[in-house]
Amino acid sequence: MDLEQLMPIIIIAVILIVVAVLFTFIPVMLWISALAAGVKVGIFTLVGMRLRRVVPSRVINPLIKAHKAGLELSTNQLESHYLAGGNVDRVVNALIAAHRANIELSFERGAAIDLAGRDVLEAVQMSVNPKVIETPFIAGIAMDGIEVKAKARITVRANIDRLVGGAGEETVIARVGEGVVSTIGSSEAHTKVLENPDSISQNVLSKGLDAGTAFEILSIDIADVDIGKNIGAILQTDQAEADKNIAQAKAEERRAMAVAQEQEMVARVEEMRAKVVEAEADVPLALAEALRSGNLGVMDYMNYKNIDADTDMRGTIGKLSDNDKEDNDNK
Numbered sequence: 001m002d003l004e005q006l007m008p009i010i011i012i013a014v015i016l017i018v019v020a021v022l023f024t025f026i027p028v029m030l031w032i033s034a035l036a037a038g039v040k041v042g043i044f045t046l047v048g049m050r051l052r053r054v055v056p057s058r059v060i061n062p063l064i065k066a067h068k069a070g071l072e073l074s075t076n077q078l079e080s081h082y083l084a085g086g087n088v089d090r091v092v093n094a095l096i097a098a099h100r101a102n103i104e105l106s107f108e109r110g111a112a113i114d115l116a117g118r119d120v121l122e123a124v125q126m127s128v129n130p131k132v133i134e135t136p137f138i139a140g141i142a143m144d145g146i147e148v149k150a151k152a153r154i155t156v157r158a159n160i161d162r163l164v165g166g167a168g169e170e171t172v173i174a175r176v177g178e179g180v181v182s183t184i185g186s187s188e189a190h191t192k193v194l195e196n197p198d199s200i201s202q203n204v205l206s207k208g209l210d211a212g213t214a215f216e217i218l219s220i221d222i223a224d225v226d227i228g229k230n231i232g233a234i235l236q237t238d239q240a241e242a243d244k245n246i247a248q249a250k251a252e253e254r255r256a257m258a259v260a261q262e263q264e265m266v267a268r269v270e271e272m273r274a275k276v277v278e279a280e281a282d283v284p285l286a287l288a289e290a291l292r293s294g295n296l297g298v299m300d301y302m303n304y305k306n307i308d309a310d311t312d313m314r315g316t317i318g319k320l321s322d323n324d325k326e327d328n329d330n331k
Contacts, residue, residue: 027056037064045075054079062092069096077107086114094120098160101128105160113163118214126158130218133169137226138177140184145232148184148193150200151224152176156215166214176220179204190227197222 027046034041041060049056059078066073071092078088091110098105103124113120133154140148154176159166183203187193193200201220210217287304290296 026050027060030056030060034060034064037067039064039067041075049079052079052083054082058082058088062088065089066092066095069099071095071099073107077111081111081114084111084115086111090114090119090121094124097121097124097128103127103160109160109164113160116164118163120163123158123160123163123214126156127160130155130157132156133173134223135173135176137224138180139228140181141231142184142187142190142193144189145230145235146190147228147231148187148190149226149228150180150184150193150197150222152180152201152204153221153223155218155221156210157218159210159214159216162212163214167212168214171213172209172215172217175207175209176204179207179209194225194227197225 026043027050028043031041031043031046039060041063046056046060049059059075059082063073063075063078073092073095078092081091082088091107091114094110094114095105095107097103098110101124105124110120113123133156135152135154137149137151140150142148154172156169156172180200183200184190184193201222205217205220287296287301291301
């Protein structure tokens with residue numbers, strides 16, 4: 001086949017390729033769907049989305065949905081929210097739900113809530129159908145020292161005006177827990193809490209705990225009340241045990257000081273005995289010196305020895321008498 005015969009085939013192939021590329025780059029079917037739904041979107045607008053790296057279906061499908069729901073939105077609003085990293089479909093669903101429930105919610109606020117990281121659709125649903133948050137057991141001590149444990153159920157509704165910058169569920173649970181503890185602590189006796197548990201919910205609810213949060217507290221109900229330990233008795237027991245340990249430590253200190261003083265006295269006695277022995281050792285020397293100097297005669301020395309022997313004899317007899325008396329007492 002010559003070139004003239006191949007030209008029609010080449011032209012047809014080029015046209016098919018151009019049409020395929022055109023249909024791939026330009027979402028013609030999406031454009032037709034928008035026109036069929038009554039949404040006026042230019043074909044060049046879709047091409048511009050492609051050039052701006054925006055997926056046209058992520059914008060046009062939510063726009064069709066909003067138009068059918070009676071909402072007035074533009075492609076620029078949805079496209080700008082998409083480029084900001086938001087979820088266009090979720091925001092549109094939230095706007096439709098709010099419109100159906102007669103909740104005032106603008107696109108700008110819904111987009112801001114979505115960009116803030118909160119689920120705007122869940123917030124709208126929570127505004128229509130309040131959520132119940134159940135707290136764990138919260139322990140408080142009454143004035144009589146008895147521990148009271150209470151579990152509360154908090155019914156909250158989303159406050160759309162405070163979703164951006166408002167505190168979450170953790171803050172609400174913490175504030176309610178603080179209110180329950182303070183209410184139980186201000187009760188004179190634990191029996192009053194058991195008799196009237198709704199006083200806890202009334203007291204806590206009157207404090208305006210939802211201020212600065214993303215929720216509006218509708219009610220606080222005490223689901224369960226239980227009695228815990230006798231903390232007052234435990235504290236008194238611990239205090240008594242501590243006082244006993246302190247007294248024992250002081251007594252041990254005094255005993256140690258007495259033992260040390262006794263040992264000191266024993267040492268002093270031994271020291272005095274040593275001095276006595278030392279003094280007694282000087283007696284024979286003094287006697288010898290007295291004999292040599294003539295100050296002591298022989299008869300005087302003999303009388304001294306007799307007296308010394310008599311003293312030893314009396315001491316021995318006294319010891320024997322004491323031993324016999326102890327033996328008779330033992331018998």
